[in-house]
Amino acid sequence: MYRIEEIIIVWFSDLLKKIRGRDLIIAIPYVWVFLFFICPCLILIKISFSDAILASPPYTSILDWLSGTTLQLRLNLGNYLTLFTDEMYIKGFVTSIFIAGTSTLCCLLIGFPMAYAIARSSEKFRTILLMLVVLPFWTSFLIRVYSWIVLLSPAGIINNILLNFNLIRAPLSLMNNSYAACIGIIYAYLPFMILPLYSAIEKIDNSLTEAAYDLGCTPLKAFFAIIVPLSMPGIYAGSALVFVPAIGEFVIPELLGGSQTLTIGRLVWNEFFGNMSWPTAAALSIVLLLFIVFPMVIAQKRKDESSFAMEA
Amino acid sequence: MKIHWTKFFLFLGYMFLYIPLLCIVVYSFNDSRYLSTWTGFSLRWYKALISNQIILQATWTSLKVASISATVSVILGTMAAIVFTRFGFFKGKSLFIGAVTSPLVMPEVVMGLSLLMLFVGLEKFFGWPNGLGSTTVIIAHITLTLSYVTMVVQSRLQNVDKSIEEAALDLGASPLKVFFVITLPMIAPSIILGWLLAFALSLDDVVIASFVAGPGSTTLPMVIFSSLRFGISPEVNALATILMTTLSIGVIIMAIIIYKKNLQNGAKNETIHYSIGK
Incomplete structure (x- = not known):
């Protein structure tokens, strides 16, 4: 008859003998992401179905033991229902999609000519030109947003210049609206658009456009008939890379958008820090994740399709 | 034409891309508190910055958090990258890949919120982590940066010729020795770049830190963020200039080193692919 500790020790040393180095290399990062990524997500889903109460932590448990043997699962769908009936949240979804969509489009319009110019410049300068695109990304994100406060605020540089040249009498309110939030997002995420576009355009064979010119194509027609279709994988990848972080963005709308521009990210923050309503914040987060998964699936599908078409 | x-x-x-940043640098040397007038060149905002205890304290916290989380993240990320590229199928591999890479696209608010809920739950059941503080911020930043490091190291591992490792294994070297003698030197530039990326991301994060930081562990971005809510501040101009200069110089030096190293190895285009980062 072994004592329980001995059984555990024997079992554990057996386990240790069985573990190979390979398993350990899998296990260590796996345990980490399980504990600190998968578990938090499950908890988030759980809390999104519970009731808010005044306690610490401020939500009810969704599993209850009734009379010892019955386990009761209570899912409160009310949190999700509120999100799709309350005008404030619906407006938040619309604002987020509007801001993310506009910024993605503008990034594409600014980024495409830049990526094209870099890809067509001499090989010697390409690395430097790309470094110049990436360098602002390495400077602090907050400072890049702050630079637009310096430019756009009522006491900021643009208003000062306009006032000094007597073009306006009173400062314009350039900040604290959804367009300022768009500018901030375009500025912060432009490199993410340029880099995939560049790598797509760089691969296009120059002789294709030359052939088109020889056959009598105008430069503009050649651009839309050859360059644009062939850079589609880059367009989809870049758009996803801008749209996805833009839709969940908190800092930029908070600092540049003013109190009216309530995006989903800000609503989550306000529900949590302002209203102390954990279940609503959790439900909002889950809906936000759905908003992100959807465009990513589309981008992936389109990317697969176009790369398939290219191979064919 | x-x-x-x-x-x-x-x-x-x-x-x-550059004019907004230049404006900050120029106005950080303005003697006046206001942007409307240029009253002369002065370093007074830099002096004010050095004597600001809150900012100094927060800078120290941020540097500590960033260096610890970048180091742990590089170790875990290299392991994950090896699992991605060198190990065959095992049960739950797709879940593992999904969980490692998802933080790349997860909104920061969602990540901060879910991690805070985890920490509160853990504390309720196990009495750990015993209040929020630097530890919780470090854990959150490791989880955030792990995905970036894994991506950077993985893209390098895919380009490294597997047959060299296989040859060493055939000649009787243990897998551990093969890793340290052959694989590690070849992927070293990407590990350094992953560390820098993780460091920069951790130094930059305000949202996740706001959720999981305790009273004594306010990071530098949190201090900057709260002062930005009050609009333009000349001290922030000075701080921003210092941060931008140090980070840019660091990145440029790193890029040159990696570029030269890659030139020796005959793979010069990879510098760009690494520096894409996010």
Whole structure:
């Protein structure tokens, strides 16, 4: 008859003998992401179905033991229902999609000519030109947003210049609206658009456009008939890379958008820090994740399709 | 004619990227508190910055958090990258890949919120982590940066010739020895870059830190963020200039080192692919 500790020790040393180095290399990062990524997500889903109460932590448990043997699962769908009936949240979804969509489009319009110019410049300068695109990304994100406060605020540089040249009498309110939030997002995420576009355009064979010119194509027609279709994988990848972080963005709308521009990210923050309503914040987060998964699936599908078409 | 147009667009694009940052640098040397008047060159905001205890304290916290989380993240990320590229199928591999890479696209608010809920739950059941503080911020930042490091190291591992490792294994070297003698030197540039990326991301994060930081562990971005809510501040101009200069110089030096190293190895285009980062 072994004592329980001995059984555990024997079992554990057996386990240790069985573990190979390979398993350990899998296990260590796996345990980490399980504990600190998968578990938090499950908890988030759980809390999104519970009731808010005044306690610490401020939500009810969704599993209850009734009379010892019955386990009761209570899912409160009310949190999700509120999100799709309350005008404030619906407006938040619309604002987020509007801001993310506009910024993605503008990034594409600014980024495409830049990526094209870099890809067509001499090989010697390409690395430097790309470094110049990436360098602002390495400077602090907050400072890049702050630079637009310096430019756009009522006491900021643009208003000062306009006032000094007597073009306006009173400062314009350039900040604290959804367009300022768009500018901030375009500025912060432009490199993410340029880099995939560049790598797509760089691969296009120059002789294709030359052939088109020889056959009598105008430069503009050649651009839309050859360059644009062939850079589609880059367009989809870049758009996803801008749209996805833009839709969940908190800092930029908070600092540049003013109190009216309530995006989903800000609503989550306000529900949590302002209203102390954990279940609503959790439900909002889950809906936000759905908003992100959807465009990513589309981008992936389109990317697969176009790369398939290219191979064919 | 066409070439001139593209160059013109490129010039405009770079103006858009750099003029806002230049404005901060210029006005950080303005003696006046206001942007409307230029009263002369002065270093007074830099002096004010050095004597600001809150900012100094927060800078120290941020550097500590960033260096610890970048180091742990590089170790875990290299392991994950090896699992991704060198190990065959095992049960739950797709879940593992999904969980490692998802933080790349997860909104920061969602990540901060879910991690805070985890920490509160853990504390309720196990009495750990016993209040929020630097530890919780470090854990959150490791989880955030792990995905970036894994991606950077993985893209390098895919390009490294597997047959060299296989040859060493055939000649009787243990897998551990093969890793340290052969694989590690070849992927070293990407590990350094992953560390820098993780460091920069951790130094930059305000949202996740706001959720999981305790009273004594306010990071530098949190201090900057709360002062930005009050609008333009000349001290932030000075701080921003210092941060931008140090980070840019660091990145440029790193890029040159990696570029030269890659030139020796005959793979010069990889510098760019690494520096894409996010």
